[in-house]
Amino acid sequence: MRRMPMLTTIGLDVGGTGARGVLTRFTYGEPPADPAQPGGGGGEVGPPEAGPGPLGEPRTVARAARDIPNRVTAGGVDAAHLGEVLGAIVTELLDAAGLTRVDAIGMGSAGAILLGGEIRRALPGVLRAWADEVVLASDALTSYVGALGLSGGAVVAAGTGAVAVGTDLRGAWNRVDGWGHLLGDAGGGAWIGRAGLEAALRAGDGRAGGSALLLMALESRFGGPKDLVAAIYTRPDRAGLLASFVPDVVTAAESGDLVARDILTRAGAHLAETALAALPPDAPRRISTAGNLIPAIPLLRESFAAAVSGHAVLLPPRSPSTEGAATLAAAARLGSLPPGITRSGLFFPADHAAS
Numbered sequence: 001m002r003r004m005p006m007l008t009t010i011g012l013d014v015g016g017t018g019a020r021g022v023l024t025r026f027t028y029g030e031p032p033a034d035p036a037q038p039g040g041g042g043g044e045v046g047p048p049e050a051g052p053g054p055l056g057e058p059r060t061v062a063r064a065a066r067d068i069p070n071r072v073t074a075g076g077v078d079a080a081h082l083g084e085v086l087g088a089i090v091t092e093l094l095d096a097a098g099l100t101r102v103d104a105i106g107m108g109s110a111g112a113i114l115l116g117g118e119i120r121r122a123l124p125g126v127l128r129a130w131a132d133e134v135v136l137a138s139d140a141l142t143s144y145v146g147a148l149g150l151s152g153g154a155v156v157a158a159g160t161g162a163v164a165v166g167t168d169l170r171g172a173w174n175r176v177d178g179w180g181h182l183l184g185d186a187g188g189g190a191w192i193g194r195a196g197l198e199a200a201l202r203a204g205d206g207r208a209g210g211s212a213l214l215l216m217a218l219e220s221r222f223g224g225p226k227d228l229v230a231a232i233y234t235r236p237d238r239a240g241l242l243a244s245f246v247p248d249v250v251t252a253a254e255s256g257d258l259v260a261r262d263i264l265t266r267a268g269a270h271l272a273e274t275a276l277a278a279l280p281p282d283a284p285r286r287i288s289t290a291g292n293l294i295p296a297i298p299l300l301r302e303s304f305a306a307a308v309s310g311h312a313v314l315l316p317p318r319s320p321s322t323e324g325a326a327t328l329a330a331a332a333r334l335g336s337l338p339p340g341i342t343r344s345g346l347f348f349p350a351d352h353a354a355s
Helices: 079-097 118-127 139-148 189-205 212-222 225-232 238-243 246-254 258-278 298-308 321-334
Strands: 006-014 018-028 055-067 104-109 133-137 153-158 162-167 173-177 286-290 347-349
Touching: 006 079, 006 139, 006 321, 018 079, 018 321, 055 079, 055 321, 079 118, 104 118, 104 139, 104 321, 118 133, 133 139, 133 321, 139 153, 139 162, 139 286, 139 321, 153 258, 162 258, 173 258, 189 212, 189 225, 189 238, 189 246, 189 258, 212 225, 212 246, 212 258, 225 238, 246 258, 258 286, 258 298
Parallel strands: 006 104, 104 133, 153 286
Antiparallel strands: 006 018, 018 055, 133 347, 153 162, 162 173
16 A cells, blocks of 8 residues: 655644644645545535545644743733743644654634734744744634634634634635624623623612622622622733633523523524624535534533524534644645635735734
8 A cells, every 4th residue: 555645743722821732644645535436435425524635634643731821911922932832832742752843833823813913923933943834823714624624614613702714615715703802702701701790780780681690690709790890890801701700601591590591592693693604605504613612501502503503514623723723734835725715814824924
């Protein structure tokens, strides 16, 4: 049997409080079988392939993670400190695999777009110590590729925030929501927490739409309405503080609180709306999810699935966003990136990362 050539890549995912990495190996050089051709498999259409053309399935070799202390400057995350954290992750991965370099490194981060140009200017130079090919991308894109591979459809990523990406792989790339906790992120953790806290405050005021159970939870977690206000308007991590109330909303809903149940039901509907809006007209009608929110809350998950049903097929995610970053790095190294991705505003080859 002919031995397939192999690429080794590292995928990195940078969040608000930590970073994760994975070292993967890909075979390449032989396109997947065409189900329409003899010997191509036939039968029912299954989940989308992990990658187009020559890129095969990723095989995970090692994983690593590090916390990121709260080092935020006026321009965003402290890029020098982030470089140190990522360097430690990359070194640990290489040591685990017995390597000194890889073919390519991909990184996904909200900061690649939303926190200014310092990261895009500084990190490629740091990461080139271990790879010649370096790509940076929005974590919305790496979540997409992790969930659906390099194939068409839409993926909604929901954690503290919420954002969806959709593509037809012919050049159309849509990004929906992801506007932050003040202007959007409908259905995300901060949105749920804010809705729950508003219901608690309404109960305290005696206004309609309040929840006495959520008011009790507010008092238990924050001390009282005035303590909440003092905390939330002086904290730089307001979105995280709002999202910290999600478990209380879930507990209230599980106890039969109708207001809490309505919040979670509406959250699922909002996330479905975001995902469906991201689908380009000619894209395959399939949707997947990323992030820890939807799998963790049954009522939200049921609402999301019900709202998607009849409009698209709901697929389980194939892998996390770290594998998505690794896959993008491999595709960039092979020159097999999907059409339009470099113009999508979601992907940044290192040579253009500072522009």
